Amino acid sequence: MGITVVDSVYDSLTGWDKLLWLMAKLRSPEGCPWDREQTHLSIRDNLAEECGELLEAIDAGSDGMMREELGDVLLQVVFHSQIASEEGRFNIDDVLSGLCAKLIRRHPHVFGDVKAANTEEALASWKEAKKREKSGYTGDSSKDGSL
Secondary structure: OOOOOOOHHHHHOOHHHHHHHHHHHHHOOOOOHHHHHOOOOOOHHHHHHHHHHHHHHHHHOOHHHHHHHHHHHHHHHHHHHHHHHHOOOOOHHHHHHHHHHHHHHOOHHHHOOOOOOOHHHHHHHHHHHHHHHHOOOOOOOOOOOOO
């Protein structure tokens, strides 16, 4: 039995936007009752399970398994972000913006004036940037997590 998504909006989207559209649709009144009922807490264990399965796929060295499990982990990130968005707390763009800002902060040897000639110096730079964040200085007032 084949399944076809019949929606001109879906058909006009690609990749990332298709995933976000699908998650919003699943959580909508016209979507899936199970998906609509989920909360951060109710799907918490799903995230842990999917991360464990990804680790197994990495250990197995299977590209196919890894690709599938990375998708499952990504689904959990999008699911939690959708729930938070519906609650008016944050959305996936906030998650992505925070991650990008953190990557830039944590790599002053790439995006700043710190020099790193090798892996050890790059790791030391990253650790120092993280230490500064943990002590309260981030240079970004929206930062409240760690990578």
